[in-house]
Amino acid sequence: MVPELNGKKLLLQGNEAMVEGAIAAGCRFYAGYPITPASEISERMSYRLPQVDGTFIQMEDEISSLGAVIGASLAGVKSMTATSGPGFSLMQENLGYACMTEVPCVIVNVMRGGPSTGLPTSPAQGDVMQARWGTHGDHPIIVLSVASVSECFSIIVTAFNLSEKYRVPVIVLSDEVVAHSRETFTIPPADSIEVVDRIAPNVPPEWYKPYEDNSRGVPTMSSMGDGYRHHVTGLVHDADGFPTDKPEDIEAFTKRQFKKITNGFFEIQITKKFNLEDAEIVVIAYGSVARSARHAVAMARAQGIKAGLIQLVTIFPFPKNTVVNVMRQCKAVLVPEMNMGQISREVKRVNPGTTEVFKYNRIDGQLITPQEIFEEIQKI
Amino acid sequence: MPKGMTELRHKYLRHHKKFPHVWCSGCGNGIVLGALIRAIERLKLKKDDIVLASGIGCSGRMPTYVDFNTVHTTHGRALTFATGIKLAKPSLNVIAVMGDGDATAIGGNHFIHAARRNLDLTAIIINNQIYGMTGGQASPTTPYGANSTTSSFSNIEHAFSIAELAVAAGASFVARGTVYHAAQLDKLIEKGIRKNGFSVVEIMSNCHVQFGRRNNMGDPVTMLNWFKEHAISKVNGSSIPPDSLDDNFTIGILADVDKPDYIAEYQKIRQMAKGK
Ligand SMILES: Cc1ncc(C[n+]2csc(CCOP(=O)(O)OP(=O)(O)O)c2C)c(N)n1
Numbered sequence: 208m209v210p211e212l213n214g215k216k217l218l219l220q221g222n223e224a225m226v227e228g229a230i231a232a233g234c235r236f237y238a239g240y241p242i243t244p245a246s247e248i249s250e251r252m253s254y255r256l257p258q259v260d261g262t263f264i265q266m267e268d269e270i271s272s273l274g275a276v277i278g279a280s281l282a283g284v285k286s287m288t289a290t291s292g293p294g295f296s297l298m299q300e301n302l303g304y305a306c307m308t309e310v311p312c313v314i315v316n317v318m319r320g321g322p323s324t325g326l327p328t329s330p331a332q333g334d335v336m337q338a339r340w341g342t343h344g345d346h347p348i349i350v351l352s353v354a355s356v357s358e359c360f361s362i363i364v365t366a367f368n369l370s371e372k373y374r375v376p377v378i379v380l381s382d383e384v385v386a387h388s389r390e391t392f393t394i395p396p397a398d399s400i401e402v403v404d405r406i407a408p409n410v411p412p413e414w415y416k417p418y419e420d421n422s423r424g425v426p427t428m429s430s431m432g433d434g435y436r437h438h439v440t441g442l443v444h445d446a447d448g449f450p451t452d453k454p455e456d457i458e459a460f461t462k463r464q465f466k467k468i469t470n471g472f473f474e475i476q477i478t479k480k481f482n483l484e485d486a487e488i489v490v491i492a493y494g495s496v497a498r499s500a501r502h503a504v505a506m507a508r509a510q511g512i513k514a515g516l517i518q519l520v521t522i523f524p525f526p527k528n529t530v531v532n533v534m535r536q537c538k539a540v541l542v543p544e545m546n547m548g549q550i551s552r553e554v555k556r557v558n559p560g561t562t563e564v565f566k567y568n569r570i571d572g573q574l575i576t577p578q579e580i581f582e583e584i585q586k587i
Numbered sequence: 588m589p590k591g592m593t594e595l596r597h598k599y600l601r602h603h604k605k606f607p608h609v610w611c612s613g614c615g616n617g618i619v620l621g622a623l624i625r626a627i628e629r630l631k632l633k634k635d636d637i638v639l640a641s642g643i644g645c646s647g648r649m650p651t652y653v654d655f656n657t658v659h660t661t662h663g664r665a666l667t668f669a670t671g672i673k674l675a676k677p678s679l680n681v682i683a684v685m686g687d688g689d690a691t692a693i694g695g696n697h698f699i700h701a702a703r704r705n706l707d708l709t710a711i712i713i714n715n716q717i718y719g720m721t722g723g724q725a726s727p728t729t730p731y732g733a734n735s736t737t738s739s740f741s742n743i744e745h746a747f748s749i750a751e752l753a754v755a756a757g758a759s760f761v762a763r764g765t766v767y768h769a770a771q772l773d774k775l776i777e778k779g780i781r782k783n784g785f786s787v788v789e790i791m792s793n794c795h796v797q798f799g800r801r802n803n804m805g806d807p808v809t810m811l812n813w814f815k816e817h818a819i820s821k822v823n824g825s826s827i828p829p830d831s832l833d834d835n836f837t838i839g840i841l842a843d844v845d846k847p848d849y850i851a852e853y854q855k856i857r858q859m860a861k862g863k
Contacts, residue, residue, distance in 0.1 A: 209861055236675055257860035262674045262853065265698040271667035274660065274697075278640075278671025282656065282679065286671065304661050431656040432679050434635050438601075438651060440659035449605060449651065570652060 209258040216393045221359040221385040222247035224392055226255055228363030231400050231442025235261035235492050236286040243327045245317040248289040251480030256364055269294035273301040280310045283430025291317035292334055303342035304441045309374035317381045320572050329572030330383035332494055332545040333448050334521045338378045339523045347468040349377045351525040352493040368403035374425050382496035384574050404495050408435055409537040416515035417448040470550055476526035479518040486587050489537045491554055493519040502577030507584045510560040514584050527557045534562045539587050543567040599624045601654050607646050613807030615766035615792030617712055620649055623728040626777035637680050638672055640665045644686035645719040663694025666701040669708050677850050687714040688726040691747045701783050702756035706849040709779045709786045712749055715794035723797030730832050734801040748828030750789040755844045759784025765791040767814040784848045791829055
């Protein structure tokens with residue numbers, strides 16, 4: 208008997224909650240290759256997916272894992288993979304293919320210290336820019352982050368929904384702290400979870416243009432075998448899906464790729480705001496650091512310091528409007544990160560005026576504690 | 588029974604859209620495509636139920652021209668995409684067409700693991716013994732002693748024996764043919780598609796432009812004659828791989844074994860997972 212998990216209170220790791228979130232979002236195919244600190248995702252998928260008539264496969268590496276994920280999605284099944292830095296590097300080639308061919312899929316990167324084999328069992332946030340720009344060429348992409356076990360569930364659902372809606376691969380950045388923390392978590396009832404599916408064509412097959420522009424910039428998507436035979440290629444292609452070298456086709460193709468994401472900024476750029484109304488010092492954080500930052504802000508408030516927090520759930524496209532609006536009102540911004548300062552650069556880039564931007568960086572494989580962030584706030 | 592080739596062409600090719608093709612005149616890829624179409628016609632498969640996936644290279648362009656569900660993937664990765672497609676929709680007939688560099692250099696690992704896993708896919712490998720598309724560099728199947736643009740003096744590496752490699756890796760069905768032996772090729776591809784399990788058909792093909800020209804076989808007829816003269820039918824026992832310019836090599840069926848394919852095995856896992 209397959210246990211009914213919806214509505215159940217469970218003690219879960221972040222990695223395990225991701226699996227439940229994916230299944231709730233309709234994911235029925237997973238291909239992966241073992242790597243710390245992401246392996247528990249593969250392990251739980253290997254016994255959960257066959258319970259729900261899905262398919263788990265352990266591939267020979269991360270290149271093939273993402274290839275299989277894209278293939279399954281082309282055949283109409285929501286698909287995902289999970290890895291950590293070294294595997295994420297190997298995925299960059301097929302990640303570009305998914306962008307180019309607009310195939311929905313979700314890729315989880317549970318970040319560890321890098322580069323190379325780095326620090327397999329320590330947390331880090333060094334892959335933020337790789338998630339944005341890791342594959343070659345101009346391409347749109349959505350990058351989300353998670354800060355708790357419950358977000359591991361809910362943000363994976365969001366990741367699938369955005370991926371299906373915008374036909375773009377969505378990367379979810381986790382880190383070793385979130386991945387391996389255990390918390391009690393109640394899986395929501397299935398009917399309370401919003402699930403979005405790609406829109407299938409409704410024209411006769413002979414009229415179908417697989418990459419035709421429309422008001423949203425997101426073409427409808429058929430599944431292999433449903434009668435809409437067409438060509439899928441990683442070469443730049445025209446609205447019919449065939450390779451093109453016409454400058455006007457190439458430009459229209461690339462612009463549409465960006466347009467579809469820009470059109471959706473309002474719903475794609477997710478942030479969580481804490482104590483911002485009168486905040487003079489604002490912390491901008493993501494991942495497990497955001498969780499520490501929430502405590503730090505509470506500690507500062509208890510001392511009479513007007514501190515607030517923007518938690519970036521969406522990292523890319525960078526939620527510029529939210530950040531700029533807050534920066535217009537506050538005196539200083541603190542960006543704590545477990546890297547040398549990747550998002551602090553983005554914050555400086557969008558700085559509308561003279562708000563001071565402070566960094567706090569740990570690159571020693573240790574997580575950032577509330578106390579440390581509180582002390583940094585005090586220094587400002 | 589197969590119709591005339593003109594009728595078949597109209598039935599299966601995207602003739603309004605994608606011609607002329609990119610291949611050089613006399614290229615063996617066209618013969619392979621013809622054999623594939625005839626095999627599919629004989630199998631009476633519906634076009635909607637066929638997926639043709641390819642990697643990158645001259646061979647990789649084949650899906651562009653045929654009216655199936657077609658995917659032109661990344662270099663060497665056709666089998667990985669094919670794996671996902673087949674697992675997601677097992678009712679589809681999934682065929683991957685690859686070049687020798689595609690399948691055994693950059694995609695070598697995927698190739699042996701696909702064979703080991705025994706998922707019901709058909710791998711057609713066009714072995715022209717050279718990197719055609721990029722301009723005649725040595726590939727893992729360029730014979731010892733041959734010339735290429737990256738072995739200008741002489742190739743000092745030894746060739747992979749693709750079909751023999753597939754047998755060793757566990758493929759259910761393995762065959763080798765040549766573009767000279769076109770009638771046999773139809774049958775080998777047909778058997779490969781029919782086989783339930785991982786099938787490999789290695790096809791010796793002529794790239795007279797990039798390979799032949801540098802190895803005293805600069806035109807298609809000379810190369811086809813070379814296949815005619817050096818290919819010997821497999822009888823019993825061991826096969827001889829095409830790894831030398833001077834020696835004969837074996838064509839025919841190298842392996843045909845029955846074992847449960849991955850999807851049949853996975854059905855059992857689903858039952859176990861549900862506690863049945
Ligand atoms: C990752 C990557 N590396 C290199 C290339 C360049 N490239 C394109 S085709 C090709 C070789 C093709 O040779 P083969 O697979 O033997 O096929 P053929 O062109 O002979 O049919 C190479 C190296 C590429 N497209 N992608």
